[in-house]
Amino acid sequence: MTHPVHTPVVAADGALIRFALADLLSGRASSMRIELSDAGAAEPWLTRLVGTEAGLDALGKGHAEVPARPELARLALLLWIRRWWPAGPSLGVPSLDPALLDLETAVATAAVEDLAEGLLDGFEASPAELFDTAIADDALMAAAPPVADEVRGLCGRLASWFDDQDDVVRAEAAAEMVARLDAAAPGQRAYALAAGTDPVASGEGVLASGRASVDWARVPPGILDAAEDTVTWRIVMAAATARLEVDVAGAFADAALTATALHDGEPFAEVPLSLGAGRFTGAADLDEASTQLAASVQSGRITLVVGVAGEGVTGTTAEDRAEVVALVRARPPEDRTLAERAAAASTEEEF
Known part of the structure; x- marks a missing residue:
C-alpha cells in the first residue's frame, strides 16, 4: 500500500478522491481516482460532479478514474501541504x-x-x-x-x-x-530558525550514543525540520544511574513531543522534550533494568523514535522522505501556494 505521504486525498462523503503527488506538485494534475466506500452517500454529489452516465458507471464498479477538477486538485494539494510539507533550511524548503x-x-x-x-x-x-x-x-x-x-x-x-x-x-x-x-x-x-549546536561526542561515562531521523508520520506537521539525521542522543552514567539525553535540532513551533528509546524494537525509556532555542531537548533517568541494558548492548541495537512510537503508525522511510523533498524542490514557481509565495518574498526581503 502506498504511504499517505505519496497520495494527496480529499475525504468525500462516502468516498476518497486521490491524486498523484508528482502531478499536483508540478501543476499538471490531469486525472483523479474516486474510490467509493458508501455508494448511497456518494451518489448525490457524484452525479453532480461527473454526470449521470459516468456516475452510474462508477457506482457499479466502486471506483472511477475521471478528469481532475481544478477545485479538488487545489484542495488536495493544500491538505497535503498542511500535513506533509518538508520544511528544512538545509533542504532549501522554507517553513x-x-x-x-x-x-x-x-x-x-x-x-x-x-x-x-x-x-x-x-x-x-x-x-x-x-x-x-x-x-x-x-x-x-x-x-x-x-x-x-x-x-x-x-x-x-x-x-x-x-x-x-x-x-x-x-x-x-x-x-x-x-x-x-x-x-x-x-x-x-x-522567518528564522536558530542554528543548531554540534552533537555531544561520545566520551567518558557515555554508555551508548547515536543519531536518528524524524519520521514525518510520527510528529505533528510544521513542527520540526524535515532533514535527515537531526536527532542526537546519548546514555551517560550519572551517579548510580544512567541518564538518556536527547537533542532534536530544527524546531519551527512548540508541541508536546516525546522521544522513545527502543532496544531491538522494544521500548525501554521515554524522554519528554521541551522547546528551546530552535530545538527540542530532554533528559530522563533510567531505571536499573534500563541502565543495565544500556551498559550491556551495542549502540547499534538501540534506536530512538521522536513522536508517536506505537505500532499503529505507518511510518515513512528515508526513501519516502527523499522522494517527497525532491518533488517539492522541483516545484514550478508559478504553481506556488499563497504561503509559499509569502515565504519566498520574506526570504528575498532578508537579503
Whole structure:
C-alpha cells in the first residue's frame, strides 16, 4: 500500500478522491481516482460532479478514474501541504505560515462545496473553522504583509461566500480583515530558525550514543525540520544511574513531543522534550533494568523514535522522505501556494 505521504486525498462523503503527488506538485494534475466506500452517500454529489452516465458507471464498479477538477486538485494539494510539507533550511524548503495555509484552504474548501454540494459532508474542517483558525490571535494579520494584496483578495472572496451562506458574523469578520489590510502599512515578517549546536561526542561515562531521523508520520506537521539525521542522543552514567539525553535540532513551533528509546524494537525509556532555542531537548533517568541494558548492548541495537512510537503508525522511510523533498524542490514557481509565495518574498526581503 502506498504511504499517505505519496497520495494527496480529499475525504468525500462516502468516498476518497486521490491524486498523484508528482502531478499536483508540478501543476499538471490531469486525472483523479474516486474510490467509493458508501455508494448511497456518494451518489448525490457524484452525479453532480461527473454526470449521470459516468456516475452510474462508477457506482457499479466502486471506483472511477475521471478528469481532475481544478477545485479538488487545489484542495488536495493544500491538505497535503498542511500535513506533509518538508520544511528544512538545509533542504532549501522554507517553513510555511499556518495562518496563510488555513486561509487558502478555507477558500479552496468553499470552492469545492460550490462545485458539488454535499461532497464534503462531515469533512475535517469547514471554511468557517479554517477561517476562524487563520484569524485567531491576529495570526493572519501578522503573516499577511509579504502577500497583502492576495490575502485581501481571498478575504474578500470569503466575505462574499459567508454572506451567501447567511453567516453574517464571519462575513463581517472577513470584510473587516480586508479593511484592516487596506489600512496597514507595508511590513516585513522574518522567518528564522536558530542554528543548531554540534552533537555531544561520545566520551567518558557515555554508555551508548547515536543519531536518528524524524519520521514525518510520527510528529505533528510544521513542527520540526524535515532533514535527515537531526536527532542526537546519548546514555551517560550519572551517579548510580544512567541518564538518556536527547537533542532534536530544527524546531519551527512548540508541541508536546516525546522521544522513545527502543532496544531491538522494544521500548525501554521515554524522554519528554521541551522547546528551546530552535530545538527540542530532554533528559530522563533510567531505571536499573534500563541502565543495565544500556551498559550491556551495542549502540547499534538501540534506536530512538521522536513522536508517536506505537505500532499503529505507518511510518515513512528515508526513501519516502527523499522522494517527497525532491518533488517539492522541483516545484514550478508559478504553481506556488499563497504561503509559499509569502515565504519566498520574506526570504528575498532578508537579503
